[in-house]
Amino acid sequence: MPIPTLQAYRSTLTSAKADVLAYFVFEDSDIFKRQIREIKRQFKDLSTPLSATTFSGKEQETQVLYPGHSASRKLLLVGLGKTEKLSLEKLRRGASAAAKSARHLKAPVLAIFEPAPQAVMKARPHFEENIWENIATALGEGSVLAAYKFDKYLTSSNGSKKTTRLKSVSVITEDTQRLKDISLGIAYAQLVCEGTYLARDLENAPGNEIFPESLARRAAEAGKKSRFQVTILNERKIKQLGMGGLLGVSQGSAKPPRFIIMEHNRSVKRKGTIVLVGKGVTFDSGGISIKPAAGMAEMKMDMSGAAAVIGTMQVAARMKLPVHLVGLIPATENLLGGAALKPGDILTHHNGKTSEVDNTDAEGRLILADALSYASKYKPDLVIDLATLTGACVVALGHYATGMMGTDEDTMKRLRESGERTYERVWQLPMFEEYEKLVKSDVADVKNVGGRWAGAITAAMFLKKFIGEYKWVHLDIAGTAIMEEAQDYIPKGGSGVGVRLLIDLLRHWKKA
């Protein structure tokens, strides 16, 4: 869907011009009293009486006021709670509440007034440097991400009407110095939100719109628009390269597989090379080891890893990030046509290693194996793969943390920090050597399932067999990419998780 534009400008509260002007109120009694007094002073003719009994500044609390004399038609008070608990995430949620109210009020133009500097200074210790820049990013992210809706297939004929679209969000400040920082933060938010919207659009698109060839086409379009290189390998080339996992999984489908290669800054290698690998199963029926019917439709989002990688490539290219970034996507459907992969089949992967297919529903690791092996060709400093890989990861961590495993503790620490900053949080699971025997096979180098327990970990143990001489981190986004219910600024469906996390890691990246 079209994304609202973000901007920043300097204005006073009463002269800010918007359909809805959001004003954050804090719960601390000294600040609260001052803020309410200030609003009553500036807006003398409020249609609704304002008192602590109707509004107290609690988190997520909102109240709409109709000022007579103001450039904005509606004034929206948004509670941010106590300053001692203020964080970037609270600001995202506050901005999200503002965007949602704007939607209910059918208001396309939203302005968000900067949080009171007095309150921000009180909360100063919770923030890193560039405080106003980060605050602006959080406000931009919260409002724009909350405004997302996958409605391209809704027509006016079925009664489920499209809601008013948010067209623009402005962050308003009274201070020229802060305006500079806020503008920077807003520009960053615009880019990462565009990447996240792209990822969400790809995830939410049905399987008859996004299949390997069309996914590749969408990657190529993004590359053309944002100036990164895209090469698409067809089935013949995939065969030549010996990618037996990707071929094996695709053989039950009428649609051919694709291997998508994206590259940013091909000639800038001095700051290091990072390869991102995204699982691109455009629909996962389970194959011959078929999944139950209930909830199977969600498996159109089994390409969320791929979506995150494409979104990240787009943002990295537009930001001109000074790293050599490569994105690899093995793309296929997992269906059960007459030629489908069967339990017991043995596949030979890109690096010559073999795997025994015990369950055709553990297909993600089979295609990632080829991509992880192929990644060696770039002599990368780091490889990160993202995959909706296991239901076991959702059992372990639910929807609030991505499962993280890997071979490099330092990168995992950095990812954890990026996760805290962006609130796309990750949580490490162990890769103790004892788990390795669970994926041993009698007839091949490795088996694609590890039995009943520790399913997220045994999947990673399988992948580890195929990595090259590089640092590697695996992110299992099965729980965080596919939302069963809306959550603050993440609507139900595809979350676009990974884009903000990876871009945060990359912008702080320094070659070791």
Ligand code: BES
């Ligand atoms: N795509 C699924 C994992 C998944 C499940 C993602 C639920 C999102 C939500 C994956 O291909 C799969 O089916 N994994 C199996 C592995 C098992 C057969 C070892 C699983 O998790 O059940």
Ligand code: ZN
């Ligand atoms: Zn599966």
Ligand code: ZN
């Ligand atoms: Zn899958």
